Amino acid sequence: MPVVNMIQALNDALRIEMRRDPRVVLLGEDVGKLGGVFRVTLDLQKEFGGDRVIDTPLAEAGIIGSAIGMALYGLRPVPEIQFADFIFPAYDQIINELAKYRYRSGGEYSCPVTIRTPVGGGIRGGHYHSQSPEALFIHPTGLKVVIPSNPYDAKGMLLSAIRDEDPVLFMEPKRIYRAAKGEVPEGDYTVPLGKAAIVREGNDVTILSYGAMLHTAMEAADVIEKEDNTQAEVIDLRSLLPLDRETILESVKRTGRVVVVHEAPRNCGFGAELVALITEKVFLHLQAPPMRVTGFDTPFPYTLEHEYLPDVGRIRDAVKQVMNY
Amino acid sequence: MALELMQVISEKGLVNHKQEPSISDQDLLKLYRTMVLTRQFDDRMMKLQRQGRIGFYLQSLGEEAAHIGAAFALQPQDWIYPSYREPGAAFLRGFPLTKYVSQLIGNANDPIQGRQMPVHFSYREGNFTSVSSPVGTQIPQAVGTAWAAKLLKDPVVVLAFFGEGATSEGDFHVGLNFAGVFKTPAILFCRNNHYAISVPLERQTASESIAIKAKAYGITGVRVDGNDVLAVVKATREAAERGRKGDGATLIEAVTYRRGAHSSSDDPRMYRTDQEVENQTLLDPIARFRKYLEGKKLWNSQSDAELEEEVKSQIIAAVEAAEKFGNPPIESMFEDVFAELTPELKDQQEYLLDHRKRYPRTSEVK
Numbered sequence A: 001m002p003v004v005n006m007i008q009a010l011n012d013a014l015r016i017e018m019r020r021d022p023r024v025v026l027l028g029e030d031v032g033k034l035g036g037v038f039r040v041t042l043d044l045q046k047e048f049g050g051d052r053v054i055d056t057p058l059a060e061a062g063i064i065g066s067a068i069g070m071a072l073y074g075l076r077p078v079p080e081i082q083f084a085d086f087i088f089p090a091y092d093q094i095i096n097e098l099a100k101y102r103y104r105s106g107g108e109y110s111c112p113v114t115i116r117t118p119v120g121g122g123i124r125g126g127h128y129h130s131q132s133p134e135a136l137f138i139h140p141t142g143l144k145v146v147i148p149s150n151p152y153d154a155k156g157m158l159l160s161a162i163r164d165e166d167p168v169l170f171m172e173p174k175r176i177y178r179a180a181k182g183e184v185p186e187g188d189y190t191v192p193l194g195k196a197a198i199v200r201e202g203n204d205v206t207i208l209s210y211g212a213m214l215h216t217a218m219e220a221a222d223v224i225e226k227e228d229n230t231q232a233e234v235i236d237l238r239s240l241l242p243l244d245r246e247t248i249l250e251s252v253k254r255t256g257r258v259v260v261v262h263e264a265p266r267n268c269g270f271g272a273e274l275v276a277l278i279t280e281k282v283f284l285h286l287q288a289p290p291m292r293v294t295g296f297d298t299p300f301p302y303t304l305e306h307e308y309l310p311d312v313g314r315i316r317d318a319v320k321q322v323m324n325y
Numbered sequence B: 001m002a003l004e005l006m007q008v009i010s011e012k013g014l015v016n017h018k019q020e021p022s023i024s025d026q027d028l029l030k031l032y033r034t035m036v037l038t039r040q041f042d043d044r045m046m047k048l049q050r051q052g053r054i055g056f057y058l059q060s061l062g063e064e065a066a067h068i069g070a071a072f073a074l075q076p077q078d079w080i081y082p083s084y085r086e087p088g089a090a091f092l093r094g095f096p097l098t099k100y101v102s103q104l105i106g107n108a109n110d111p112i113q114g115r116q117m118p119v120h121f122s123y124r125e126g127n128f129t130s131v132s133s134p135v136g137t138q139i140p141q142a143v144g145t146a147w148a149a150k151l152l153k154d155p156v157v158v159l160a161f162f163g164e165g166a167t168s169e170g171d172f173h174v175g176l177n178f179a180g181v182f183k184t185p186a187i188l189f190c191r192n193n194h195y196a197i198s199v200p201l202e203r204q205t206a207s208e209s210i211a212i213k214a215k216a217y218g219i220t221g222v223r224v225d226g227n228d229v230l231a232v233v234k235a236t237r238e239a240a241e242r243g244r245k246g247d248g249a250t251l252i253e254a255v256t257y258r259r260g261a262h263s264s265s266d267d268p269r270m271y272r273t274d275q276e277v278e279n280q281t282l283l284d285p286i287a288r289f290r291k292y293l294e295g296k297k298l299w300n301s302q303s304d305a306e307l308e309e310e311v312k313s314q315i316i317a318a319v320e321a322a323e324k325f326g327n328p329p330i331e332s333m334f335e336d337v338f339a340e341l342t343p344e345l346k347d348q349q350e351y352l353l354d355h356r357k358r359y360p361r362t363s364e365v366k
Helices: A006-020 A044-048 A060-073 A088-104 A134-138 A151-163 A213-228 A245-255 A270-285 A312-323 B025-050 B064-072 B087-092 B097-105 B138-151 B164-168 B170-181 B211-217 B229-245 B274-281 B285-295 B301-322 B330-334 B343-358
Strands: A003-005 A024-028 A053-055 A076-080 A114-119 A144-146 A168-173 A181-183 A197-200 A205-209 A232-236 A239-241 A258-265 A291-295 B079-081 B158-163 B186-192 B220-225 B250-255
Touching: A003 A006, A006 A024, A006 A044, A006 A151, A006 A168, A024 A060, A044 A053, A060 A076, A060 A088, A060 B138, A060 B170, A088 A134, A088 B138, A114 A151, A134 A144, A134 A168, A134 A239, A134 A270, A144 A151, A151 A168, A151 A181, A197 A213, A205 A213, A205 A245, A205 A312, A213 A232, A213 A258, A213 A312, A232 A245, A245 A270, A258 A270, A258 A312, A270 A291, A291 A312, B025 B064, B025 B087, B025 B097, B025 B229, B025 B285, B025 B301, B064 B087, B064 B158, B064 B186, B064 B229, B064 B250, B064 B285, B079 B138, B087 B097, B097 B301, B138 B158, B138 B170, B138 B186, B158 B164, B164 B170, B164 B186, B170 B186, B170 B211, B186 B229, B211 B220, B211 B250, B220 B229, B229 B250, B229 B285, B330 B343
Parallel strands: A024 A053, A024 A076, A076 A114, A114 A168, A144 A168, A205 A232, A205 A258, A258 A291, B079 B158, B158 B186, B186 B250, B220 B250
Antiparallel strands: A003 A181, A144 A239, A197 A232
16 A cells, blocks of 8 residues: 555545546635645646636635535535634634534535645644634534544545535644655545544553644653553544544543543633543543643744643643542 | 616606516516515514514515516526525515415424524525525625536526625625636625615715626626616526626626614614605505506506405415414424434433423423
8 A cells, every 4th residue: 555645645535536526626725726735636626627626716705605605506615724724704604604504494405515724733833824723613513523633534534524415624734744644545435524543552541632633642652651651542533523422431431541632722622522521421430530731722822832732741741640640 | 987777667657668678467467466475474474573473574675676576587497595685586486485484483384493583594495595694694605606507507597685784794795706706607686775774875885886896896787776676677687698698797786775674673763764764665666566567557456456365365374374383393403403413412302302301391482
């Protein structure tokens, strides 16, 4: 199997689906000739033409609004928002329109739009090129929200997302776009939305993470094993809505200890939901209060971004605390 | 240069035969009938709201020519994106009155199961999309649908209704800009009724007109007398033809007046005089169209009385039929959030059903 990075895997998924399904169109800023600022749509306009890989005016609400109109008519639009930080002009279209269309029309209409958008920091992008706003799209309901952490999942989940009957916010952790490499089958395959993956087995503590932070969590798990003789089980959530509660709860029942790691701010972050879920459902299995290792409740900083982002040391420290509680 | 106001029937009822659109006698009567039905329906629903039988209503009084004329000019395969003051457009396409009254009540016969407040209906069969409260969001969506039809080479045009208040929203700019750049077969139909709740036109724009704004987007702009149904039909037909021929989008400004309150919750005396409204009543679109039909010997006072009666009993029957239904079932609240219930929603649905079994409501909540 060829070894590719996330960008190549995503590009491959888009090409496969565009060849398979003539209803699929891509639209966004710079997605055509340039192939996207991260090159995820590279060369697709060459193969499928300007009517299916569409460079749009610079207007997020227009990109999402018109994608909704296309989807209602029967197309499968895959709009790109260049950075998740720029998604907010389209927030009304996403939250009040896209995410509610099926419900408010009593199922008369559906809106199968997959919004692709790069998220996360660690690329020296400052506040406007680094945020992780996933919680803002989970809370209002009606959207599936997923974040792959490796090329295999990226390809398989993107194919699932485009084929899904519901709108999906497909978040791409940009810090590992090129850094995360792995074997990816050449043909068509899917990874279901709503299934977490146990990426490292262990019986002492459960670490829940997703996206770029999954890699930091894995590094931490190695250090913790070597240095602290603690076996961490690491779960890659992959899909935040729908959430694979079963895998999470089964693991925590076994380990009795849990640390949640994400780079989004702590206050009302997705970690809060995970911790609440765990305490509600498996309280008596817990040996220690769950801990969160997250970004801080500040705007995303530029120079000090590596202080802001959770790192191996902070994860290790949290694990120590739950182990020694 | 200022855009001329397109007119076929003048305020005094004089017909400009050069501008008269070709419409069969039967269709003229259908158009008139729908306008009368809509006015009576609106009137009846405002009364039901006052009696507490429906929770809220938005009437289209005085704007019947604008929205029904526009819908009439389209083909059945064409799509309509409503704002929230165009019930006649749906009636013209066959939206059953009983379904609509059921939606206004929010009962089990409501196609959307009481999920939205009154007037926010959806009518897929009539290529009529779902009404949403946020103003102007339908404009880029309509442009997207028109764009999709163009990509698929379908002979479909898409019309979006909105008020002049919506032209202040970013989505208006965004939608018109996309419509111009991608030359989509869209008709952006502005019912300029001069009020966005209490805020008058002068507070929405300093532009000499709404229609003139089309120029900046590279699309056609047309200004039409929105109280003259034949002028509206003509302007919309021409816009549809432009769209179908590949000549792109049109912004139509139908100049009309919102004679009623914004909604059943509004009190227009706080911001305008009765005299102002009285002056507008003289421009009534239904009276003007009736004169035209009478001039063609298609109509007389007796047929009017008969139609009034017929429409009235139709509305009464629809209300009676709709009021027989109870609330939608509790489980329906959780459906259609997604194509399938997520495990969380399934849990919450089961929880509520179980809770309600253990703690029945002591009184019926309306």
